[in-house]
Amino acid sequence: MNQHVNHTAADAIAIENLDVVFGQHSEKATIRLDQGKTRQEIIDETGLVVGVNNVSLTVKEGEICVLMGLSGSGKSSLLRAVNGLNPITRGSLKVKHGQDFVDVANCDAETLRTLRTQRVSMVFQTFALMPWLSVLDNVAFGLEMQGMAKKERRQHAHNQLEMVGLAEWQNKYPHELSGGMQQRVGLARAFAMDSDILLMDEPFSALDPLIRTQLQDELLALQKKLNKTILFVSHDLDEALKIGNRIAIMESGQLIQHSRPEEIVLQPKTDYVREFVAHTNPLNVLKGRSLMKPIDELPRQEGRWQISQYHDLWLENQNGELVIQGSASLKTVHWEQHHDITALDKHCIILASPDIEMRDAIEIRYLTGHPVVLVEDGQLVGILSDNNFYHALLGKYNQTAKVA
Structure with a gap:
């Protein structure tokens, strides 16, 4: 079934009803796709491989979308x-270039070359570094293809190597670097092109887990500075949940679910997706809103809510201000304005956004010994206590939680 995609000025990539078939006489495969035949049936009947089957997807500017x-x-x-x-083979795939969109399915060779050199860069799983070139010249290679003068491109390459922490290695050769360092060179080369769109094909999967985690953190730090549009392929759900603004899960060439990370975990659309998320680490994705005990489940008495039975703590809205009442004298701390978590102690009670990350909420609960009070638009919406965290770690999420 065709799916119509309304792309906007904020989209960097707009894909609509896309088919990719490998092999000659691809129409033999598309005819069978339209008849509803499976990928395996098409292989058996024609020898053709359907790589992508009727996919429609948009990726916003500045977004990391993980294909998995x-x-x-x-x-x-x-x-x-x-x-x-x-x-x-069929459908449209539009890439934003300036104020216009170029349809890769129908553009000429010169336009495609322009997109590859000016708009879209790629980072490969196997690093794809040229062993006969120094690290600096590997990073500068794409700039040379663009025609940039030698002095200028080498300075630009040096700046990119500084950004990924490898400036002192610029005169070495790829074989002298570890796998993680070689992948940093690949990242620097992609960033040196100053392309707005980065395509990353399982770039960290060949690395040891510790190095992979470190590079994921570095990619997120770089993204905060550079705000690129990144289409990132991964087979690791924890990686996808950690770095993706949105995740697109594929099966047999088809797009099964395209959602925010929390929605993937809390609202899987199919058994295939449900199996994917069954063993994921909730610390990487869940937020307070999907874990909390909502306000309508809290004991209420004379216009105030009980937020801790153990400490007999109550919260009341007094003239638009939330006031904690109880046997203990506590300092109310607004988490959005507080950055030093190590300063928290048993004398503090935290008011936080329902979008607080689970890791932060657990640490706050550990340091203060009190529930985390969730507030939105100046109003109490719920609390996070030990039971909420235990349920999350056991996979017993609030499946009906609203995901903002």
Whole structure:
């Protein structure tokens, strides 16, 4: 079934009803797709492989969208269609260039070359560094292809290596660097092109877990500075939940669910997605809103709510101000304005946004010994206590929670 996508000025990539078929006479496959035949049936009947089947997807500017699925799900096939490495059989794939959109499915060779050199860069799983070039010249290579003068491109490459912490290695050769360092060079080379869109094909999967985690953190730090549009392929759900603003899960060439990380975990659309999230680490994705005991479940008495039975603590709205009452004398701390978590102690009670991350909420609960009070628009909406955290860690989420 065709799906119509209304792309806007805020979109960087707009994909509509996209098919990618590998092999000659692809119409044999598309005819069978329209008949509702499966990928395996098409392979058996024609020998053709359907890499992408009727996918519609938009990626916003400045967003990290993670494509994920099992091997053969079509995630890399879709990624490589964005810069024309995989030919598009049917449908449209539009990439924003300036104020206009270029349809990669129908553009000429010169336009595609312009997109690859000015608009879209790619980071590969295997680093793809040239062993005969120094680290600096590897980073500068794309700039040389753009025609940038040697002095200027080497200075630009040096700046990018400084950004990823490898400036002192610029005169070394790739074989002298560890795998994690080589991947940093690959990142620096992509960033050096100053492309607005980065395509990253499982860039960290060949690395040791500790190095992979470190590079994920570094990518997020760089993203805060550079605000690129990133389409990132991964088979690791914890990685996807950690770095993705949105996650697109694929199966047999089809897009099964495209949602925010919390929605993927809390509201899986199919059994396939449900199996994916069954063993995920909730600390990486869940927020207070989906864990909390909501206000309508709290004991209420004379216009005030009980937020801790153990300490007999109550919260009351007095002339628009939330006031804690109880046997203990506590300092009320607004978490949005508080940055030093180590300063918290048993004399503090925290008022936080319902979008607080689970990790932060657990640490606050540990340091203060009190529930975390969740407030939105100046109103109490719920609390987080030990039971909420235990339920989350056991996978017993509030499945009906509103995901903002």
